[in-house]
Amino acid sequence: MTGSPLPQRTYSERDAVDFVIVGSGAAGGVMAKELATAGFDVVVLEQGPWRQSSDFTHDELAIEQRHDWLNIALEPYQSFRTTAAEPPRRNTGLALRYMRGVGGSTVHFAANYWRFRPSDFKERSLLGAVQGGSLADWPITYDELEPYYTKVDWEIGVSGAPGPSDPPRSLPYPMPPLPIKSSGVLLDRAASKLGLHTQAAPFAINSQPRDGRPGCMSCGRCTNYGCEFGAKSSTLVTVIPKAVATGRCEVRTECTVSRVETDAKGRATGVVYWDSEGREQRQRARATILAANGAETTRLLLMSTSAQFPHGLANSSGNVGRNLMFNCYSSTFGRFEHPLNEYKGAVAGRIIHDFYEHDPKRGFYGGGGIDARFPYNPIGFALSILPKDVPSWGSGYKRALREYYAHSVRFTGHLTSLPQAGNSITLDADHKDARGRPSLCLTYEDHADDRKTQHWFQTKTHELMEAAGANKIWDLPIAPSDGSVQLLGTARMGNDPRESVVDRYHRAHDVPNLFVCDGSSLVTSGRGNPTMTIQALAFRAADHIRRFAGAHAI
Amino acid sequence: MTHRELLHRRTFLADLARIAGAGLVAFDLQLITACAGDDTARHTADGRLTAAEARTLRAFAAQILPSDNDGPGANEAAAVEFIDRAFGMPFFADTVPVVRDGLANLDARANTGNSRQTFASIPSTEQIAIMRQIETTPFFATARTLVVMGTFADPSYGGNRGSVGSSLLGIEHRPSFTAPFGWYDGQTTPHVTSGAA
Numbered sequence: 055m056t057g058s059p060l061p062q063r064t065y066s067e068r069d070a071v072d073f074v075i076v077g078s079g080a081a082g083g084v085m086a087k088e089l090a091t092a093g094f095d096v097v098v099l100e101q102g103p104w105r106q107s108s109d110f111t112h113d114e115l116a117i118e119q120r121h122d123w124l125n126i127a128l129e130p131y132q133s134f135r136t137t138a139a140e141p142p143r144r145n146t147g148l149a150l151r152y153m154r155g156v157g158g159s160t161v162h163f164a165a166n167y168w169r170f171r172p173s174d175f176k177e178r179s180l181l182g183a184v185q186g187g188s189l190a191d192w193p194i195t196y197d198e199l200e201p202y203y204t205k206v207d208w209e210i211g212v213s214g215a216p217g218p219s220d221p222p223r224s225l226p227y228p229m230p231p232l233p234i235k236s237s238g239v240l241l242d243r244a245a246s247k248l249g250l251h252t253q254a255a256p257f258a259i260n261s262q263p264r265d266g267r268p269g270c271m272s273c274g275r276c277t278n279y280g281c282e283f284g285a286k287s288s289t290l291v292t293v294i295p296k297a298v299a300t301g302r303c304e305v306r307t308e309c310t311v312s313r314v315e316t317d318a319k320g321r322a323t324g325v326v327y328w329d330s331e332g333r334e335q336r337q338r339a340r341a342t343i344l345a346a347n348g349a350e351t352t353r354l355l356l357m358s359t360s361a362q363f364p365h366g367l368a369n370s371s372g373n374v375g376r377n378l379m380f381n382c383y384s385s386t387f388g389r390f391e392h393p394l395n396e397y398k399g400a401v402a403g404r405i406i407h408d409f410y411e412h413d414p415k416r417g418f419y420g421g422g423g424i425d426a427r428f429p430y431n432p433i434g435f436a437l438s439i440l441p442k443d444v445p446s447w448g449s450g451y452k453r454a455l456r457e458y459y460a461h462s463v464r465f466t467g468h469l470t471s472l473p474q475a476g477n478s479i480t481l482d483a484d485h486k487d488a489r490g491r492p493s494l495c496l497t498y499e500d501h502a503d504d505r506k507t508q509h510w511f512q513t514k515t516h517e518l519m520e521a522a523g524a525n526k527i528w529d530l531p532i533a534p535s536d537g538s539v540q541l542l543g544t545a546r547m548g549n550d551p552r553e554s555v556v557d558r559y560h561r562a563h564d565v566p567n568l569f570v571c572d573g574s575s576l577v578t579s580g581r582g583n584p585t586m587t588i589q590a591l592a593f594r595a596a597d598h599i600r601r602f603a604g605a606h607a608i
Numbered sequence: 609m610t611h612r613e614l615l616h617r618r619t620f621l622a623d624l625a626r627i628a629g630a631g632l633v634a635f636d637l638q639l640i641t642a643c644a645g646d647d648t649a650r651h652t653a654d655g656r657l658t659a660a661e662a663r664t665l666r667a668f669a670a671q672i673l674p675s676d677n678d679g680p681g682a683n684e685a686a687a688v689e690f691i692d693r694a695f696g697m698p699f700f701a702d703t704v705p706v707v708r709d710g711l712a713n714l715d716a717r718a719n720t721g722n723s724r725q726t727f728a729s730i731p732s733t734e735q736i737a738i739m740r741q742i743e744t745t746p747f748f749a750t751a752r753t754l755v756v757m758g759t760f761a762d763p764s765y766g767g768n769r770g771s772v773g774s775s776l777l778g779i780e781h782r783p784s785f786t787a788p789f790g791w792y793d794g795q796t797t798p799h800v801t802s803g804a805a
Contacts, residue, residue, distance in 0.1 A: 111762075113764070432779070451672070455777060
């Protein structure tokens, strides 16, 4: 599984390629394909191995308990504090987590592909300032991004059907939605009773054979697992093979980047990394693109200090690592008389977007979408999902396992996180990761409005569960955030170099040939499920970078 | 150093705490979280279960997921055999001393007076009474977790023998499925592409 399973051109480290891209995930994969197709020489450096569909299994112990694929398996120590005034302590909670490997987190994600809405890009103008928040308008609009959302639909492969309050789209979905599940029928029933609207959930999963890949086989192991059939539209099976097939892209695996190097003129000259044998190497490039995710991009920029950039590269604004957003959640569980068998099929069949928009009548910042899902496998379910009034061992426990597993569902609000300058990722000088780089220190405290949003939505999911006819309902306790799989906002886009890290084309304000495009680019959090937007940004960024390179304007 | 070696450096107890967040679910085992910071419990596993330990653990497992009128339990699923193998795996190294000490403690509690009784030899009601006394200890949480893992883990680890665990949950073992998946979607025909209401 190491090295490339595909024949690919290789480049010498000594020769400067056109672009070196750090990260092969949601954004890196897209940019590699777009730039290589445009005729540029591209080297992609990926921390993890190159797994293939045939490497994927349903081994819950390895994937969900041991976390074999995740960064946290190799970074045993991350620190956490709620404010910078506290001493950091060991983060024994969720921590900052992402998938290591070609395709990045698109390999193991659940593939919910929600577009942001026009309002998401201008909340600061629409709502005004929120006390304690660093809400800002994006430097781009929905209309500017829309063609690229459509490109994601068609080039990555998204299935779905339009909903009653969707933002405008220039082309229909390329594939019909995945089949409805029992959870979707129950959400339909509940919504109808409460006067709300459901719609088919859009997924980056083939609902029918397309683009040389099969339709979904409904095996049920999307969340946390790789798709054995190649039906999930990860960059591993979509854009990366196409990038490599151009003959102008090398994906170099098990390479951990430690810094971006710059010359006396303040231009990036490439990156320094450890290869799969642990040897230090350099890849020179005319331009450097960071697409390493909101945590790793932050670490790289902060590690890339020099006399000219004493606080880290591209950090004259001081915003590298700041304005971190996770997306909040709140959930209600319900058990029903008949089996739902939610362990089959893609994660969710139906969603409710009636509460997507901020509503001043609620009295706090926030909005969200609701879906119905039960993404639990046997061990995780048996250890942590049953309601608190059920015995945790003995005959009663065993009976409950039988009575709940196939009969239960979770209604979840996927919610905003207000950007706050103090929520950040910094380097922990006292601890190291597996390669000896400084560990990640998380400073994070949910805004009071985030908590209010969570509670407001939990009231809604509870009402929906009652309306759906559950015979047992239990709310998931709302706890303070201590980590996430969604790592957003740490190198935010903006027009003002004093307030943002990259410009509207993802070019670093401080370094003309350094581009950053991944979750870190997001200015606001949307309502969970950010990958669709990250990939639309990547297609758009690649379009502009290609134009700049053609005009010798990098 | 290879990635595999690095992987094994992780401590299992810390990892249990991390399960808390996975899937956005609050994890139940607060005590394990507390225990995760205690590095004194870390030392190398020196082997598999002794026959006496396996006997005690079987009695414990039979109380966690009993074999009863409702069907087979943890022992039929070979949970103890799973744990025996797990003790040889670096990932579980941190659990070995916790479980080993706890099993000895169960036997000590069973051996009141000079009865030479073990936890496995006393009546079920007395076993339950002892387990209630230690329900909030790191040993109980760790051993319960391992019994559950052994009941449901992939058979390649020796768990879920005879599909006892998955049958208990009502899981059909098939590599793929077709709609309808459950009772409720089975009632609606045909499948609609745009939402209700």
